[in-house]
Amino acid sequence: MKMTVTETPESKCDVLIIGAGPAGLMTAAWMARSGIKTRIVDKRGTKIFTGQADGLQCRSLEIFDSFGFADRAWKESNHMLEICMWNPGGDGKIRRSDRVPDTPPSISRFTECVLQQGRIERFFLDHMKEHSDIEVERGVLPVSLDVDEAQVEDEDAHPITVKLRHLTDEEAMPEQVKSASGTANGDGLYRSNLSPDDTDDLIRKNREKGGTEEVLRAKYVVGCDGAHSWTRRQLGFEMQGEATDFIWGVLDIIPITDFPDIRQRCVIHSADQGTLMVIPRERGLVRLYIQLKEIVPDAASGRADRSKITPDIIFKAAQKILSPYQLRYNYCDWWTAYQIGQRVAPSFALHNRVFLAGDAVHTHSPKAGQGMNVSMADGYNLGWKLALTVQKLSATRTALLATYDPERRAIANQLIAFDHQFSRLFTGRPARDIADKEGVSMAALRAAFDRHALFTSGLSVTYAPSALISIPPDAAPADAPPPESPHANHPPPKLIPPAPRSPRAARVPIGTRIPSYKVVNQASALPLHLHALLPSAGPSPPFRILLFAGNVLAAPQAERVRAFCDSSLEGEAGLLRAFTPAGTALNSAAAPLQVLTIHSAPREGVELLQHFPAILHPFSEEAGWDYERVWADAPSYHEGWDRAYEGLGVDGEKGAVVVVRPDQVVAWVGDLEEGRALRAFLEGVLRAW
């Protein structure tokens, strides 16, 4: 036997992302914008084309918008506006019992919508290509992961060693895809978690064949490799939670039916045939979700008998629930079934070097359309922290990263608690009458929808106090009602999730993403949403000081603004110099700390160059003055007056200072005189130079 000694190639990167689903791609989006040396690998040789997760919540759309591609999702998706509740009447026949808005009005610029996962992944891939050289390496999977604990605290070290195997195209293609010629119609379960995980099998076979291998040394690794996460297994983290698994069937069809609400999101409780959820989709498709009660996991193995699950069994169950309405179809786009427990990993990170995100650390039922959204939110929370840390712009190596686990694990636990509550209401037998305490009343279901709509929108996510979330001593408690609007004729303040609030911005929940209102550009009269001024941009994800400058035409207030600029922002002792690396222009788009001004004086009376200190609209020899930094809470010519100060609860004369993190989360609120406290906060967050 001849032995060939091949040298295994070795290389280094800053961040290795394992898994190119929504969580991995979202993490990669930040890396792409920040110029971080990143690799992203996925064991699958193909990307997703049809089906899979579908619901896009408001906050996910807001995040897409911050990267610049929400418009693509908004244009292609089906928007869900209304939820119709159907319930058996006295005669046992289903009837519409209620209509509610799917997304509570005025909580976001967006409403919930539905678009197949493959398109969403496409937007991320296009975004990565536009902003970086990072490419998803498909058919590549890790086979070992070692962390050198001696090096984890060394900022410059690459303490993680990962061996990667490169599969052949043949190996990377799942058997089911080969036989189904690209569509999953042949075996809708091929990516379902009802299919056994094939990672170990792929590795073994590739090794036997002598496939190629490489060694990668990384500063950070992010495991986004799904419910069977190989990365999580290497860390030894066991998922914890509910042992009872339900099996859900999913069918995407173009329905032919006389059921009147087929283009609405519906929850249909039948008298004794179970519950059906209808999700209208793009291109005339409708998704039917149904719990397959007749299929139960094997007690010993915990697995369901896959052979019993067919599109027909799902469809027939739906037909029975919809009766006496007729339902048939000529076109099925996709189908699958899931077996879903409600579980959370005990930790999302190891040594703040290896992180887990998405299904790798939380699984739950698909009913509320949360899965993809919460997974993406994990990546969104982690990505900017990683980027600033790799760029050595964080206060310490772990100042930012240490908040990932507590912030996101708390959300995962809330999600499971929500799912428990919602599942019972959803899958329980409908109440026969008021006396029927065992059954689920429509009133209870509706109340649950109302109560949880804000939760499922993703907008109520509130991070607890930490180095990154500062609660002022005089904050209103989390459950105190926000103050009423002073203007009886104006719309009521937008829905505010419970969270502590400062009297300086009494309707801004601290730890939550800042609500968005339209403001008007001082120089161009362009009305734009506040969120549009807070993009997820590079080269370093910026913390932003929102200077609500108040009525700058009143002399004392103009003096306060000037004093804030002089004593807190500018000069050798100022915040901008303190937290901006040498060589980067202060308050420029490249700086990790930037200032955005929103004043409340009548826009026509204000002159940008006269009423605002130069640092608020910084000058460069290439671009002249920056006209995008000073905005007015003022009427627009074509889009009304959004009254941002009132909406945020900021005093129109005196203003306030609000710091938002790179992820638009409110981190600090104070007065223009609180420069010292602001510096103390920033010192815990950003590196002082």
Add this chain to the structure above:
Amino acid sequence: MKMTVTETPESKCDVLIIGAGPAGLMTAAWMARSGIKTRIVDKRGTKIFTGQADGLQCRSLEIFDSFGFADRAWKESNHMLEICMWNPGGDGKIRRSDRVPDTPPSISRFTECVLQQGRIERFFLDHMKEHSDIEVERGVLPVSLDVDEAQVEDEDAHPITVKLRHLTDEEAMPEQVKSASGTANGDGLYRSNLSPDDTDDLIRKNREKGGTEEVLRAKYVVGCDGAHSWTRRQLGFEMQGEATDFIWGVLDIIPITDFPDIRQRCVIHSADQGTLMVIPRERGLVRLYIQLKEIVPDAASGRADRSKITPDIIFKAAQKILSPYQLRYNYCDWWTAYQIGQRVAPSFALHNRVFLAGDAVHTHSPKAGQGMNVSMADGYNLGWKLALTVQKLSATRTALLATYDPERRAIANQLIAFDHQFSRLFTGRPARDIADKEGVSMAALRAAFDRHALFTSGLSVTYAPSALISIPPDAAPADAPPPESPHANHPPPKLIPPAPRSPRAARVPIGTRIPSYKVVNQASALPLHLHALLPSAGPSPPFRILLFAGNVLAAPQAERVRAFCDSSLEGEAGLLRAFTPAGTALNSAAAPLQVLTIHSAPREGVELLQHFPAILHPFSEEAGWDYERVWADAPSYHEGWDRAYEGLGVDGEKGAVVVVRPDQVVAWVGDLEEGRALRAFLEGVLRAW
């Protein structure tokens, strides 16, 4: 000498478009959607990358939206919201004298914006590629055009013979581009009309070299080949109009300045240094327009001395006008100069076989940002008429086509009249005081802006009565004020251009594009603009019957709707059967006559399948019921209530019938009982089967 006899290749097409600028590309957009066998040639070997025309008016954006790409233009462009007027004060120094909105509020979903022509052409090219196999053939130019008059009335004939020459890449590249390495900075005049036309020269040289030639037989030819139009010259049409030519200089720079309104559209009249127009653009650029008074065309040749025109001469003139404000720049993106008369061709068509569009038939000054927009509107007017005629769906061969010349020539003449009036106000010396009757007062200029904002938006375009525009006998005269809104608390009706109006839709100008209001989908609760329901779609550009069904929950009105469907729309004698070719499903997306229903009953009380005859939401075995055809004038959950009936002046109980052409222009208005009159109108327009 050896002679090689090469056979000249011959081929046929339905439509040949000469020139791939905005007018030609817009015409091609309709061809692409309609599957018309089309060729489009352009003598230039490269497309435009920087500079050129820039203003995008509301109507152009609405048209882009009808093809599905307004979002791209809207996202990339700079939006112009405000116009600032600057005028010399008593001390002779310029000061801001007024601010007005650039686009009058509420006339459109869009506002005027600015984007370079190259991007706009890109959107058209992408659209063509998405919907057809039509590709622009660059470096191809016609050398002869013959029309066989004996065949022009034969629907099946290809009476036009055009010889095309194919240039080499070298020939198709203008000298100036070769030397300026792709950017036009070296010689900003290379595509300006100050450069002599090189068409004849190109042809001669190519012929001498023995370049390749082909013979094309076409049913229709559209000449969109610019101010020097070769096509127009072949038809022998002489441009008519103003002999006096002005020379305008244009400079696109990133300005460094203390002038406060540099991000606004400005008209700056200096005391004695002339007038400057400032147009803020995308990417921090600003366009400066200035009339170069010191450069006058040579009396004998009519041409200006090109060598005297440089970026510096334009810039220095701008600096003088802006003084005492400082202006400098480090980056110039583009510059040019135009010599512009105000002229219109005597006819836009020959035998309704050869058509002219865009600069080929009208030239005027660039001040109001009209050029590209009016040119595109020519193509938009012509394209659907050509498509339906080629498809033999028009009542006769010329029923539609014969309206192109009168409709668009009238608009060109209005444009020239507007330009005359506006030019004097714009280029005149500012009035020193009220007694100064020679000078232009700011009040006069502002009044002109107000008066003409609707004109320049493109929304006031009103086509005169014709086979395609039917005025009811009891119409309100064009200049009668529209009726007041009956609801004191609702916003006033949107700005309505003067045009005749029917009492059945008292705020709908006949002959004008229908105003757009949001309506709510009956089946899905989705709010959409009426215009979004009227796309410029194929396979045959459809005439649409908008059935304002009124309050369908009232029994007598429900009966009227049923009677309209039974007696006018449906059955063997109905309109849909009469005007839909055999083999095409009635009221389907493929039919040239379609029905869209908008009712005014409370949406929650209405059931699509119960309250509306089946023909209003047609069924197909592939897609089931069509849920996109019935809409409600009702409140939406997230976007308010736009009150379409009130805005259009339609009675909320009794409704009305409005027919819009494929270009969204209101063609016929009547009652639900006027099916006979409706048929008479349609017989003059569409082919009866």
